[in-house]
Amino acid sequence: MERLVEILREFSPEEINEIERNDRQFKALERLYERFKEREEEFYRLVLINALMSYQLQMKGEEYWEKFAEFFSNSKGMEDFEEFLKRFNRRFLSAKLKRLKKAIDCVSQIKVEQVRDAGQLVEELAKCMGQRKDSKTIVFAVKMLNYAVKVAEGDELEGLEEIAIPLDSRIGRISKDRDFWRKLSEKTGILQIKLDAIFWICQNEEHLKSLPEELRMKLEKVRERIFG
Incomplete structure (x- = not known):
């Protein structure tokens, strides 16, 4: 871990911000926001539900x-979510449609524009969805809302240091041990959800090529250290 810590400490806050803004998921939200500039609350709710x-x-x-x-840039809004899932998220569709109703009810109870504390948001989402606070979809929802706030307001949520890394399959290839990610965050001074952005993008070789050379070289060091 120590060599990885040394490499990660080379990233400035500005470079980490650039990595996030180059995330294809971030860029997707930028495009969606063009449709919802006058309806920020609905924009935030759509992002959380998805x-x-x-x-x-x-x-x-x-x-x-x-x-x-693309879909919600050309749709009416939240009432079209079921159609979106039927077209683009069909695995275990019956279970997902039930979860969708729960997610819509859950997110509808939250005054998203007033919730600017990530820890509070995790608490509320975990409670109403009946999941652990470090569950992948719960912490991922906070990560994506933070992206949405950056897109819409140029700002970030408070309390992001409380949020665990979303342990999906890509991150799990590196380590499924939550303690590993907590320690890596503490030693590097990089928040776990910011580490998530770094390790996501460094696993996409094609995406790396599109970045400025200096930043790309730093990310390739991370990639080499992790995957050899």
Whole structure:
């Protein structure tokens, strides 16, 4: 871990911000926001609901969020979510449609524009969805809402240091041990959901090529350290 810590400490906050803004999921939200500039609350709710439904996908996560942005840029709004799932998130559809109703009810109870504390949001989402606070979809929902807030307001949620990394399949290839990610965050000073962005993008070789050379070289060091 120590060599990895040394490499990660080379990233400045500005570079981490650039990594997030180059995330294809972030760029998808930028496109979607163009449609919802006058309806920010609905924009935030759509993002939260889709994040809560982001599991067992039939395509890569980046592609799924691009489909999401494209679909809802040309739809009426939240009432079209069932149709979206039937087209782009069909695995275990019956169970997902039940979960969708729960997610919509849950998110509808939250005054998203007033919730600017990530820890509070995790508490509320975990309670109404009946999941652990470190469950993948719960913490991923907070990550994506933070992206949405950055897109809409150029700001971030408070309390992000309380949020665990979303342990999906890509992150799990590196380590499924939550303690590993907590310690890595403590030693590098990089929040866990920011580490998530770094390790996601460094696993996508094609995406890496599109980044500025200096940043790409740093990410390739991470990639080499993890995968050899």
